[in-house]
Amino acid sequence: MTQFNPTVAAALSRPASVHDYVELLKPRIIMLVVFTALVGVVAAQSVSGTGMNPVMAAIAVLAVALGAGAAGAINMWYDADIDALMTRTSIRPIPSGAVPREEALTLGLIMSGVSVLLMWLSSNALAAGLLAVSITYYGWFYTMLLKRRTPQNIVIGGAAGAFPPVIGWLAVTGSAPLDAWILFAIIFFWTPPHFWALSLVAHKEYKKAGVPMLPVTHGAKVTRLSVLAYTVFLVPLCLVPVATGLGGWIYMAIASLFGVIFLGFAIAVSRSKAGDVDAGDVERNLAMRMFAWSILYLFTMFAALLVEHGFGLYIPVGAAS
Amino acid sequence: MTEQIIQTGRLSADALAAQKRRNAWLALALVGFVILVGITTAIRIQATDFSKNEGFYFSGSLEQETRTPPPELAPPEGD
Numbered sequence: 001m002t003q004f005n006p007t008v009a010a011a012l013s014r015p016a017s018v019h020d021y022v023e024l025l026k027p028r029i030i031m032l033v034v035f036t037a038l039v040g041v042v043a044a045q046s047v048s049g050t051g052m053n054p055v056m057a058a059i060a061v062l063a064v065a066l067g068a069g070a071a072g073a074i075n076m077w078y079d080a081d082i083d084a085l086m087t088r089t090s091i092r093p094i095p096s097g098a099v100p101r102e103e104a105l106t107l108g109l110i111m112s113g114v115s116v117l118l119m120w121l122s123s124n125a126l127a128a129g130l131l132a133v134s135i136t137y138y139g140w141f142y143t144m145l146l147k148r149r150t151p152q153n154i155v156i157g158g159a160a161g162a163f164p165p166v167i168g169w170l171a172v173t174g175s176a177p178l179d180a181w182i183l184f185a186i187i188f189f190w191t192p193p194h195f196w197a198l199s200l201v202a203h204k205e206y207k208k209a210g211v212p213m214l215p216v217t218h219g220a221k222v223t224r225l226s227v228l229a230y231t232v233f234l235v236p237l238c239l240v241p242v243a244t245g246l247g248g249w250i251y252m253a254i255a256s257l258f259g260v261i262f263l264g265f266a267i268a269v270s271r272s273k274a275g276d277v278d279a280g281d282v283e284r285n286l287a288m289r290m291f292a293w294s295i296l297y298l299f300t301m302f303a304a305l306l307v308e309h310g311f312g313l314y315i316p317v318g319a320a321s
Numbered sequence: 322m323t324e325q326i327i328q329t330g331r332l333s334a335d336a337l338a339a340q341k342r343r344n345a346w347l348a349l350a351l352v353g354f355v356i357l358v359g360i361t362t363a364i365r366i367q368a369t370d371f372s373k374n375e376g377f378y379f380s381g382s383l384e385q386e387t388r389t390p391p392p393e394l395a396p397p398e399g400d
Binding site: 015016017018021053055056059062114118121122 | 333335336338339340342343346354357358360361362364365368
């Protein structure tokens, strides 16, 4: 016998569509994760000379996508209470009443198991293990431990999004050399300026929800300087693949040009009033433009690696000079 | 003794249709998972050389047993 449950009734008041469940998996993050994992798979084959069955490679990338979706669902399950308090996230499937909270957790846990199993079957135990670690890192370590406790949540939590190219590399070769960890480092140090640029605009929302983002705990000025500091470190870091031979001429050209523009945004934001109480639309637009550019910056650098190693356009910088 | 009235949540036509769609997607996902496991298994079997003991799910030894040849039979003694 089933007791009448007002919560369930409320949830059923808006029938959940397949789209709601897709939203639960954070599809935009999945796209970025899949793309960086794919670059890891392609670059690993090119650099190491180790071939991987294309069907197995596709299944391995699918496993990474499922793992990212699983972590996203677990994140939405845990953060449903604070998501309901912020305008940007209040339309998500759980706070909007479309998907019951426990279903999100169930989906996340099942997908976690399926993704790790598929990764193991399609590649090796090491790649599957690292995928399990990355899901745990995001779903438990970042979401449950860091996010609500420290303003460094984004810095430490950024590692979760940096694992995919290493997992892709591991899936092909069974090992993770320096080049794989350089890709990890690029995403790791890209995450803070990327996210803090957004938080300069959305800091009132985070304050309302009690999330200790850097602009909430240390103010906008410290955040703007932190954005600049990380960017100053990130831009030269993005040229390290050229030195190791992972990136060729195309990569170097894009990383240099887009890096200089990104640095320009960081300098402009650091000199602006973005995030301040008296900040206007111009400052807010500047921070949002930097946020958007950061996505383009990372995407084009990884696309350059994909083109060089996947389409035979790699020309080593040293050999061509 | 009083009977407790229990209200049960009834699904509307829209909710029922949405539930059916979700069930169909779940079934599709399960079938997809089975197919993917099948594909990975088939590819692994093709890529495995069982004669070299590169085991595939089987962790035991596949080395051929060496048997000592039977001693030659002595010729039967004549009468």
